[in-house]
Amino acid sequence: MTEFSQQTAIIVGAARGIGRAAAERLAGRGVAIVAYDRDEGALQETARAFADKGLSFTSQAVDITEEKAVDAAVAETLKASPSLHILINCAGSTGRTGIKTHEVEAENFDEVYRINLRGAFLMTKAVLPAMLARDYGRILHVASIAGKDGNAGMQAYSATKAGLIGFVKSAGKDYAETGITINALAPAVIYTDMVAAMPDHQVKYMTDRIPMKRTGQLAEAAAVIEWIVSPDCSFTTGFTFDLSGGRATY
Template identity: 35%
Template sequence: MTGTRTAVVTGGMSGLGAAAAARLAEDGVKVVTLDLAAGADVRVDVSDAAAVRDAAGRIGPVDILVNSAGVVGPNMPLWKVPLDGWQHTFAVNVGGTFHTCKAFVPGMRERGWGRIVNIASMAGKDGNPNMSPYSASKAAVIALTKSLGKELATSGVLANVIAPAVVETPMNANTDPAALAHITSLIPMGRLGRPEEVAELVSWLASDRVSFSTGAVYDISGGRATY
């Protein structure tokens, strides 16, 4: 494929999304940010399927999709989690990923090239205490990506998922300090990750440099990963 590639980055105005958007721009990619926050190229709630479809129609052909929009959800034991908190966490983290993939994958298949990078979490593998909605939703993102990768395996479109340990982002600034301390203590390097470190992995997974990997889970965890 020749010419400038276009990337859509959800949650592109802060945290991992903003870092990924900046890194892809350095690679010469035209980046379109999707976010509810002011300043986004397209303001959209990714949990709203119709809004995502409408945005995709306005944006046009996309070569790279990075799903970084997400919420932490309730910080409490499962039996105390309110139903709306559970549902909202899944609507954004899983529904948002599903809606954007559904909107943009057909065009990638038609053109025979595409890169999908979904952001999950180590919580989706290990399960963080007092974060069952978040952990379960990120496990769903991992499984969704594994299925999608197999479905697209011979199409020229690759779909992979990143599982970071806790990273210094605005989203985690709102996490319960005790929960944050616990998940930081699990990292052998003894520190939080930095958004730009995750963005380097996004850059690779969004490029021609990755060619024989799809449906794969990439840990970036300071050594935390257990499997």
């Protein structure tokens, strides 16, 4: 079994938030991190912070909604690191929140779909051949409690995260007889830039539903992510792990 110290991980959305926390945690375990994000400035700033700490981190600016860009980025990554072990996809968008279904603009719905679902599909498709070639892989998509329960005021987000959970259920079974697992994680509120950008009443609505009555910490997200993508987590695929402070007990 390959140890973390010999592994390479693509982490999408690693410039900030949950993706950055996961990248830092895994880099600390010796994983070579290849960070993808569409925000080039934030990516460069994160790269500098990792370099200051002596952590392995290379980065590529890529928008995962674009098929050609995704294929080119993954090809470039594989040229530098032919054995790819882990994909963690943390790219996500809430779209407009705090509004009712009849107020959602179709363009905004489409944009959220392109990031949360199409991007997840494109990234998964692009990395699978390299993982199949070595019969090993850990793919993790960060979905959301909104995809399980549905959050009022977040229709596009809830629908596309539910779609992502369904995608993982299906894709996990496709590769269940290989060494590749494909799972999702469904956090409730973890305080990041994404949450800071939402209206206060929307954040209160979500936090009030958490039985622990607090938001999750980035370190708590990174810890569960490390376990899911580890070699030890080998008998679970197509599953959506919980990170909701007791909100989801199913």
